[in-house]
Amino acid sequence: MPDASVVIVGAGFSGLAQAVMLEKAGITDYVILEKADELGGTWRDNTYPGCACDVQSHLYSYSFADNPGWTKTYAAQEEILAYLEAVAGERGLSRAFRFGVEVTGARWDAESATWNVRSSSGQEFTGRFLVFGAGGLHGARLPVIPGLEEFTGQVWHSSRWNHEYDLAGKKVALVGVGASGVQIAPEVAEVAAGLVVFQRTAPWVLPKEDVTVPRWKKLAFRYLPGVQALYRTVLFWKRELRGLGFHHKPELMEKAEPAVRKYLEAEIADPELRRAVTPDYAFGCKRVLFSNDYYRALTREHVGVVPGEPVAARSRSLVDSEGVEHEVDAIILATGFDVTSSLDRIEIEGVDGRLLSKYWADGPTTYRGVAVPGFPNMFLLLGPNGFVAYTSVIAMIETQAEYIVRALRMVRSKSARSLQVRPEAEAGFQDEVGRKLARTVWSADRCRSWYQSASPSGTVLWPDSIWRYRLDMRRPDIRDYHLSS
Structure with a gap:
């Protein structure tokens, strides 16, 4: 049996x-x-x-x-x-x-x-x-970085976060700007002395309408279950309608792209940085990300964006594709799965x-x-x-x-x-x-x-x-x- x-x-x-x-x-x-x-x-x-x-x-x-x-x-x-x-x-x-x-x-x-x-x-x-x-x-998908085993600082993947290591006052490298990287960057920028973001591909990032659920709404959901079911249904169909631009009418995404570009321009005034973080592919083709503070984090004086992946590691640094060494104390691999x-x-x-x-x-x-x-x-x-x-x-x-x-x-x-x-x-x-x-x-x-x-x-x-x-x-x-x- x-x-x-x-x-x-x-x-x-x-x-x-x-x-x-x-x-x-x-x-x-x-x-x-x-x-x-x-x-x-x-x-x-x-x-x-x-x-x-x-x-x-x-x-x-x-x-x-x-x-x-x-x-x-x-x-x-x-x-x-x-x-x-x-x-x-x-x-x-x-x-x-x-x-x-x-x-x-x-x-x-x-x-x-x-x-x-x-x-x-x-x-x-x-x-x-x-x-x-x-x-x-x-x-976890781990990138192949020659010499990484020689790095004497801390290294970890985003899904295995090292909570024992204090990033305050440290120089940090963030490799990857996918869904996790976009969420991590503002948090690290808030405490680190320096942050260098290695960006292989720039993501499309939209603002996130995230607010605290008011008490009256929680009470309505708790004591009137039908209200929550209706709310869920409305959310479902709103996303289904938006989905038409992804799977049936990609021309809708093309029409939306200028508005997304305007948001990026409003968030980043520096034309050189803006050019570096502007995607070169169709809006929606890769995963669209959401954050209210990612672009703002990149504009901080102690934060830098480096195109591409690191090509090598030294005992205390990462080397970019231009041969520039970036001295860091910790490397965070937000390289996905x-x-x-x-x-x-x-x-x-x-x-x-x-x-x-x-x-x-x-x-x-x-x-x-x-x-x-x-x-x-x-x-x-x-x-x-x-x-x-x-x-x-x-x-x-x-x-x-x-x-x-x-x-x-x-x-x-x-x-x-x-x-x-x-x-x-x-x-x-x-x-x-x-x-x-x-x-x-x-x-x-x-x-x-x-x-x-x-x-x-x-x-x-x-x-x-x-x-x-x-x-x-x-x-x-x-x-x-x-x-x-």
């Missing part, structure tokens, strides 16, 4: 949502394997100064677990983590957690129709179904020994972001082509978790042992995604970004609206699956 009906890998937003959906369906024999000692995923690991979400709190939360007590329009890391802990506690999920279990491998056993899951500690778990909710924001290959760290072996890493060698492909041919009874949450880039992914997670529960029910209703998506179904979906991508602002002719891949579809995104995705994912189409008895 398997240890569980369902083995879930990961205890972040995805894993918790899947557990709740299983509970709702009356499926209670599941386990949640988590490599860390506590839940939270991205919002547990990223504790850097200024860490916050760029989606409104009331939308970046579960529809089945409204929180009337959000204190800010855009919640900070601590509040989001507390929210996840509260959801797990209120839903009674603690019995299913297996903390300190780092999954290193999973093998499909055709004879028993189960998945055998291995961990780094030697523990093993078996389950009829395997769901990966590990997410892509946990494997290895999003598209997060599952490569786990040896996943499907039918006839097929390895997922080899199947994805030329680019990751899926069927609707949740299933892969040759890997029966295995599902992904926020897998390739299963997430969006313009709004909250929580709606995608819930849609996928519900779909997976329906798939499990389909297996049981047909008295089958397993189900496996057909290769032709995946190929058809990849064709659909490729066609949709061509009309979007994310297409390759507008810029290069990590949104693109070498897969047949050319992207790791779902290049359409969440509403369209929800309609397509209402129920599994039995014609797209092979069920075995």
Whole structure:
């Protein structure tokens, strides 16, 4: 007998949502394997100064677990983590957690129709179904900087913040200006004696309408639940409408670009600095970032912007592409995550020994972001082509978790042992995604970004609206699956 009906890998937003959906369906024999000692995923690991979400709190939360007590329009890391802990506690999920279990491998056993899951500690778990909710924001992407091992100061990645080291009065280098870098820069500039920002690609940055939620609104949300549900719905559709400029009508982004440039000009008077931080690609092609103080931080006298990545490190300095040495005491690597290959760290072996890493060698492909041919009874949450880039992914997670529960029910209703998506179904979906991508602002002719891949579809995104995705994912189409008895 398997240890569980369902083995879930990961205890972040995805894993918790899947557990709740299983509970709702009356499926209670599941386990949640988590490599860390506590839940939270991205919002547990990223504790850097200024860490916050760029989606409104009331939308970046579960529809089945409204929180009337959000204190800010855009919640900070601590509040989001507390929210996840509260959801797990209120839903009674603690019995299913297996903390300190780092999954290193999973093998499909055709004879028993189960998945055998291995961990780094030697523990093993078996389950009829395997769901990966590990997410892509946990494997730090570290740049190759020759001589970095010779640097005698402090070095850390933004997702592994060194809270023991005091940056006050220090000279600091910040490598990377993605979502985390834009949040970190103003915080470090406030305390450091000097800050040099290494910028490979200038981001588009918009102001963030972040305010404290007034008491009267919290009371309304708490005692009139329908009001909060309506507010959430309004937020959802506002973002869906804005999404049209990303995935259907990129000409709308072109029309918006002059206004964004005016904001940049108003924030940075120095023409040389302004030129250095002005993107040279279409607005919206790469991730649009939000901050009220990033540009202002760059204008401070003790802050400098260096184009490109550091090319070398010395014992007390970083060297830029012009050969200039920048003396620093600490290096912060805000270089993001290895999003598209997060599952490569786990040896996943499907039918006839097929390895997922080899199947994805030329680019990751899926069927609707949740299933892969040759890997029966295995599902992904926020897998390739299963997430969006313009709004909250929580709606995608819930849609996928519900779909997976329906798939499990389909297996049981047909008295089958397993189900496996057909290769032709995946190929058809990849064709659909490729066609949709061509009309979007994310297409390759507008810029290069990590949104693109070498897969047949050319992207790791779902290049359409969440509403369209929800309609397509209402129920599994039995014609797209092979069920075995």
